[in-house]
Structure formats: structure tokens, C-alpha cells
Amino acid sequence: MASNPVTRQTRSDVPEVVISRLPQYVRILNRLLDDGIQVVSSQQLGEKLQVTPAQIRKDLSYFGRFGKQGRGYIVKDLLERLRQILGINTSWNVAVVGVGRLGRAILSYPGFNPDGFRLVAAFDLNNQVVGEEVGGLSVRSMDELDQIVAKEKISIAIVAVPVEFTQNVVDHLVACGVKAILNYAPIAPQVREGIRIRNIDPVLSLQSMTYYINEE
Amino acid sequence: MASNPVTRQTRSDVPEVVISRLPQYVRILNRLLDDGIQVVSSQQLGEKLQVTPAQIRKDLSYFGRFGKQGRGYIVKDLLERLRQILGINTSWNVAVVGVGRLGRAILSYPGFNPDGFRLVAAFDLNNQVVGEEVGGLSVRSMDELDQIVAKEKISIAIVAVPVEFTQNVVDHLVACGVKAILNYAPIAPQVREGIRIRNIDPVLSLQSMTYYINEE
DNA sequence: GGATGTGAAGTATTTCACAGCC
DNA sequence: GGCTGTGAAATACTTCACATCC
Structure with missing residues (x-):
């Protein structure tokens, strides 16, 4: 932390720092969805989040292949997948x-x-x-x-x-x-x-x- | 995060993650001082903070040599130095x-x-x-x-x-x-x-x- | 004897760069 | 043509291990 310093290692092999970024992706995707935007590239996502596009792609790659090459990510689908991964698709x-x-x-x-x-x-x-x-x-x-x-x-x-x-x-x-x-x-x-x-x-x-x- | 994810690099060459730990050291040292403890080793500090003694010594080494070999750190002095480094010795x-x-x-x-x-x-x-x-x-x-x-x-x-x-x-x-x-x-x-x-x-x-x- | 301070080694994380696909 | 997915390279951070000193 600062207030929330990220600690180390879990049985799962996804770095904890990656997990800590997913909720931010979810938040932005929610906003894009509200704005009626249907497709987004790692480039655009990176600009909004102030992180490199490579980091976003790498983070997502721990969980699967969600994008369409040459196009980007379907906002609705990526959002749904991330909510599922984080376990926030249910309440x-x-x-x-x-x-x-x-x-x-x-x-x-x-x-x-x-x-x-x-x-x-x-x-x-x-x-x-x-x-x-x-x-x-x-x-x-x-x-x-x-x-x-x-x-x-x-x-x-x-x-x-x-x-x-x-x-x-x-x-x-x-x-x-x-x-x-x-x-x-x-x-x-x-x-x-x-x-x-x-x-x-x-x-x-x-x-x-x-x-x-x-x-x- | 989680709420405060630590970001990268400054003109100063001290890693930001090190700076983010110093306030925690300050907090523990304050407690030790209140308890009347005068000297503390990186070992003891590490136990209280759940970090390795080596990390504490390394963190402190970015700013100088504050310890006494064979003894540890004078709580009052280390506290004062850290408050100075962080800029919280004044209000x-x-x-x-x-x-x-x-x-x-x-x-x-x-x-x-x-x-x-x-x-x-x-x-x-x-x-x-x-x-x-x-x-x-x-x-x-x-x-x-x-x-x-x-x-x-x-x-x-x-x-x-x-x-x-x-x-x-x-x-x-x-x-x-x-x-x-x-x-x-x-x-x-x-x-x-x-x-x-x-x-x-x-x-x-x-x-x-x-x-x-x-x-x- | 015991603990610091620190290069060197070991990990973790980020970024690069490009093959592959739409 | 454009953008993903990903090994490989680069960088950042942590831990080791030991010379050094009180």
C-alpha cells in the first residue's frame, strides 16, 4: 500500500500484481460500455489507465485469449470474462x-x-x-x-x-x-x-x- | 493500491516501493518508543512487520548507515531520521x-x-x-x-x-x-x-x- | 558473539518486438 | 493494415551470504 502493498505468491501462478489491476480494467470497461463503445484496443485501454498496452495484453494472457487480432477486444465480452475471473459476476x-x-x-x-x-x-x-x-x-x-x-x-x-x-x-x-x-x-x-x-x-x-x- | 498500486521511477534513485514502506517502519518505531524499547534489530522489526530483515536493512541503506553493528538500531534515532527523510518531522x-x-x-x-x-x-x-x-x-x-x-x-x-x-x-x-x-x-x-x-x-x-x- | 551494510545472486515484473491472424 | 498474444530481453526488486565492525 502504498496503503496496500501487494504481497507475494499464491498457489495460482498469476502474479498478485496482475490480479490487483483487473478491477481497474473492469471499471474502465464498464464506463466504455455505458458510453456505447463496443470495441477497444489495448492501446486505447492503456491510455485511459496510464499503463502500457503490452502490460494489458500480458495481464489478460494469463487467463486466455480474449481479443480479436487486428480489431481489439469486444468490450461487453471482455468485461463479462473479467467479472467471472474476479468472481464479481455474482454478488x-x-x-x-x-x-x-x-x-x-x-x-x-x-x-x-x-x-x-x-x-x-x-x-x-x-x-x-x-x-x-x-x-x-x-x-x-x-x-x-x-x-x-x-x-x-x-x-x-x-x-x-x-x-x-x-x-x-x-x-x-x-x-x-x-x-x-x-x-x-x-x-x-x-x-x-x-x-x-x-x-x-x-x-x-x-x-x-x-x-x-x-x-x- | 491494491487501491494504491505503486508506480514507477523518480528522479531520485530510491525505488518508490521502498518509500512506501518507510511510513510503516515509522509507525512501528513509534510504538516501540511508547513501550520504552530503546534498541531494535532488523530481525525484530521484520517480525512485527512481516518482512525479511534483509529488506529492512536494504531499504535503510538507501539513505545511510543508521545501525550499530552487533547491536541494532537506536529506536529514537532511527525514528527521527526516518521522519526527516519522509518530511514528516514538521507538520x-x-x-x-x-x-x-x-x-x-x-x-x-x-x-x-x-x-x-x-x-x-x-x-x-x-x-x-x-x-x-x-x-x-x-x-x-x-x-x-x-x-x-x-x-x-x-x-x-x-x-x-x-x-x-x-x-x-x-x-x-x-x-x-x-x-x-x-x-x-x-x-x-x-x-x-x-x-x-x-x-x-x-x-x-x-x-x-x-x-x-x-x-x- | 551478534547484527549491520552491501555486492552478488536470484526472482519477479515489465517491456520489447515480431509472428500470426482478422 | 492493424492489433493480439507471447517468447525473449530488459529492468526492478528481493534475498542471500559474508566481510566488517561494535
Whole structure:
């Protein structure tokens, strides 16, 4: 990371850095589709994404041959294939843990649903907040976590609790069967092999930019 | 990414990926200092950060020789040097543009100040919000941007406006002399050479994790 | 004895460049 | 003619391993 430094190797032989670029391709393709554009070349895609056309072709080549030589890629088809590869062609149920100011902003953000995620449950550590209605969801107690994760088939959680509770909450989520976590607290929680975690850490991002401001 | 994928090369010959790790070292060193630990080895630091000791030593070697052979690093001294290198030994004035739910969460987050940043101004595009008091700041109109950026010596901005306004706001900020931008909208705004930008993009992070959940 | 700092070796990732196909 | 798909080359980054020093 900056905030999300990409880690190494998986059993699959596709470099993790390649996977991390696919969602950006998906986003651009969605836009092109909305604009009624039907065919796009790696050249054009590269311009929009500020990456080299060769990189795009190489990235895609890990998964198959999606293009038409001499023409480019059919936007609709490539989009469909990438969504399939990433597993975002179906919708994932997501829990939000922590309903403070940040949690509320997350719960009311409309951008998750169109992109393959449904926020289906909200939890808070503080019983003062439990029962409150936020973003169309009734805030639950952590005691109900296990049960609701199972019932709603939740495999992804967004954690926005104070830093001192974060590792505990993450452990609890993993114990309940959650497989991927997006963490907003300024630490890097430890998780066992097989669990994916990404940290959203604006302070780290800012601190790595100041180096370059100084340089001038 | 995932949200902050690290880009390439600068005039300085220190790899960007190295710079992106320094803030994490700073964070751990701060913790060690708080815990009263005075000396630390690359081995110990590596365990806490889940990176190899060799990487830490190599990273630091780009900037000088900070350790004592046979002993390790003096926590206080290394921390001070890293803060100096990153330019976070002094405090940067930061503007927040966009005072919606997310902007409010950012403005009330107490974690920026201890780490080298002071939120000194808030702006919104919507005149309904202008004049309101949020996080101890009075929300300003975008008309005042130029003047306040100059007066407050603001070189960093956090942008949390709706996606359709983002490129415009970024352009405006750059025109006013802002040098680094942290963007929360789900696009990658284009900026000219010399301006640093990082995107906080939770949806991209989530979408790159689903690939691995599926894999199992 | 123990840990740093660093060339050299080993990997990973990106880019080149061109054969092959539409 | 134009653009993909891909080995090969180039570059970037990480890890090794050891001389050096406290």
C-alpha cells in the first residue's frame, strides 16, 4: 500500500500484481460500455489507465485469449470474462463491523452494490448503538456475529472499529468463517494463511507522498 | 493500491516501493518508543512487520548507515531520521474538499495530527454546507480556495467529492499550487508530472480479494 | 558473539518486438 | 493494415551470504 502493498505468491501462478489491476480494467470497461463503445484496443485501454498496452495484453494472457487480432477486444465480452475471473459476476454479502462515523459513511455509500457487493449486516461493539437503524440496516450486537455470518453466508467483512479492538474483531470474524477483510484501522492485523486482508490507511498514503514534495 | 498500486521511477534513485514502506517502519518505531524499547534489530522489526530483515536493512541503506553493528538500531534515532527523510518531522497543512458523510468522518478523525498533518481548512461545492462548523473548522466555499491555500500554505489536499466532480476539483487544486492529493472517489484523476496522487478505493480492494476467495 | 551494510545472486515484473491472424 | 498474444530481453526488486565492525 502504498496503503496496500501487494504481497507475494499464491498457489495460482498469476502474479498478485496482475490480479490487483483487473478491477481497474473492469471499471474502465464498464464506463466504455455505458458510453456505447463496443470495441477497444489495448492501446486505447492503456491510455485511459496510464499503463502500457503490452502490460494489458500480458495481464489478460494469463487467463486466455480474449481479443480479436487486428480489431481489439469486444468490450461487453471482455468485461463479462473479467467479472467471472474476479468472481464479481455474482454478488457477495458483506458485513460492516463498527458503526462510528466512518462505518456510517461506508454503510451509506451507494458504490458497493453495483460492483458485486451487498452490505447485509452491521455490527457494533457498543451496545448503545445496537438496535439503531443505519443505511437501512439494524445494527447488531457482536454476540450475533456467528449466527448471522452463517445465516447470511457472509464471507467478506469491512472493519471500521477503533485500532485497539481491531485485531480482536478480525480474529473473531475469521473464527466465524469470514474469508476476506477490508480493514480501516491504522494497523496491519495478522491473519492465518488462506485469509485475505487489505488495509485502507490514508495516513500511510499521505506520509509516502510528503517524501516527494520535499524532493523538489 | 491494491487501491494504491505503486508506480514507477523518480528522479531520485530510491525505488518508490521502498518509500512506501518507510511510513510503516515509522509507525512501528513509534510504538516501540511508547513501550520504552530503546534498541531494535532488523530481525525484530521484520517480525512485527512481516518482512525479511534483509529488506529492512536494504531499504535503510538507501539513505545511510543508521545501525550499530552487533547491536541494532537506536529506536529514537532511527525514528527521527526516518521522519526527516519522509518530511514528516514538521507538520503539513491539509485541506479537505467535500464535506459529505465521508468528508465529515475524515475531518473528525484524530489520527492525522499526531502523524505530521494538520487539517486546517474544509471546502464544499454545495453552498448549503458552506458556513457550517465541522470538526472545529468552518466550511468554506470553493471560491475561497485559491486565497486560503496560499494563506495557509496548504500543499496537500484530501478530496472526498462525488466522482463526477473529482477531476475538476483536482485540476482546481493543482492550479492553486497543491502538490499532493489523496483522492477518495472511484476514479484515477489525471495530474501533470510533479504532482503526487494516491487513490483510496475500497471497491478495488474488495474486488481483488474475491479472486482468491473463489480459488479455494 | 551478534547484527549491520552491501555486492552478488536470484526472482519477479515489465517491456520489447515480431509472428500470426482478422 | 492493424492489433493480439507471447517468447525473449530488459529492468526492478528481493534475498542471500559474508566481510566488517561494535
